[in-house]
Amino acid sequence: xxxxxxxxxxxxxQEGENAELQCxxxxxxxxxxxxxxxxxxxxxxxxxxxxxxxHTGRLTSTTVTKERRxxxxxxxxxxxxxGTYLCAIGGTGSKLSFGKGAKLTVSP
Amino acid sequence: EAAVTQSPxxxxxxxxGKVTLSCHQTNNHDYMYWYRQDTGHGLRLIHYSYxxxxxxxxxIPDGYKASRPSQENFSxxxxxxxxxxxxxxxxxxxxxxxxxxLFFGHGTKLSVL
Numbered sequence: 001x002x003x004x005x006x007x008x009x010x011x012x013x014q015e016g017e018n019a020e021l022q023c024x025x026x027x028x029x030x031x032x033x034x035x036x037x038x039x040x041x042x043x044x045x046x047x048x049x050x051x052x053x054x055h056t057g058r059l060t061s062t063t064v065t066k067e068r069r070x071x072x073x074x075x076x077x078x079x080x081x082x083g084t085y086l087c088a089i090g091g092t093g094s095k096l097s098f099g100k101g102a103k104l105t106v107s108p
Numbered sequence: 109e110a111a112v113t114q115s116p117x118x119x120x121x122x123x124x125g126k127v128t129l130s131c132h133q134t135n136n137h138d139y140m141y142w143y144r145q146d147t148g149h150g151l152r153l154i155h156y157s158y159x160x161x162x163x164x165x166x167x168i169p170d171g172y173k174a175s176r177p178s179q180e181n182f183s184x185x186x187x188x189x190x191x192x193x194x195x196x197x198x199x200x201x202x203x204x205x206x207x208x209x210l211f212f213g214h215g216t217k218l219s220v221l
Contacts, residue, residue, distance in 0.1 A: 001167060004150075033210070041196060043212040086150065088210075095166065096210065098143075100150035 002027050004089050006099035013106050019074040021102045023087030031090035032063045032070045037101065038083050046085075047072070077106045111135060114199050114213035121220050127186040129216050131199030139202045140182040141210070142166075142174060144195040151198065157182055189220045 003026035013019055023032070034046040047054055049061040049070070063070040074081060084103050088096040112133045121127045133140065141156040153166030155174035163174040171193060173185040182201075186193055199213040 035210075035212075041215045043198065043200075043210075045209040045211070048209060088151075095153055095156065097153075097167075098151040100148065 002029070002089055002091070002097040004087055004097050004099035006085075006087050006102050008102060009100070010103040011105070013077050013104070015077060015079055015106055015108055017077055017106075019072075019077055019081075019104055021072045021074075021085050021087075021104075023070040023072070023089075023099060025068050025070075025089045025097075027068075027091065029065065029068070029089045029091050031088075031096070032061075032065075033088045033090075033096065034059075034061060034070075034072050035086040035088060035098075036083055037086060043086070074104075077104070079106050079108065082106045112199055112201050112211050112213040114197075114216050116216060117214065118217040119219070121186075121189045121218065123190060123220055125189050127189050127193075127218065127220075129184040129186075129197055129199075129218070131182045131184075131213060132180055133182075133199075133201040133211070134180065135201065135203075135211070136179065137201035137203050137211070138179070139204070139208075140176065141200045141202075142172075142182070142184045143198045143200065144168070144193075145198060145215075146195045154184065154197075191220050194218060194220045 047061045060073040084101040087099045090096040142154045143151040157176040175183045200210045202208045
């Protein structure tokens with residue numbers, strides 16, 4: 001099955017610094033989605049980006065499908081950005097495979 | 109914003125007992141999913157469904173059954189709960205497959221003792 005590796009596993013930043021999260025996957029994919037999990041558990045979809053570069057607010061997602069990698073850039077991090085960021089990969093069909101997540105801590 | 113409601117929010121079950129986790133969505137989504145999350149494993153797909161009265165096995169279906177009696181409702185059933193099924197369970201829904209956002213419920217924390 002699809003293997004999804006995220007790096008780094010954890011990241012500590014000071015407020016205002018930028019974060020770069022990586023996602024590498026083992027098989028051909030037509031879907032890449034980024035999710036945010038709040039401390040306490042609920043998950044929110046951030047971006048769906050199958051290829052190329054996509055921006056929303058302070059988030060930039062870049063996916064290079066043929067190299068089986070994606071990244072999420074968070075600019076000017078804020079304390080409220082703290083939480084876990086998950087990458088999910090899917091091919092044809094409805095199943096998404098998730099990485100283990102990257103825990104981001106933003107301090108004042 | 110899509111609404112996915114899970115019940116209960118938490119549950120303590122005894123080994124060998126039957127557990128039913130329920131999920132209800134109000135946005136006319138076709139697809140519904142059950143995932144479990146364990147420390148160190150991320151989210152893993154248990155069962156999913158793309159139409160009422162039909163369910164499909166995900167990546168880790170052993171020990172679980174699923175039921176989709178209507179488009180809005182999707183249940184996860186543990187007939188004989190085991191210690192290894194202690195985890196947080198998330199239900200999600202989406203409208204269509206390709207690049208559609210998944211909307212998650214708040215999760216159910218299940219402890220099997």
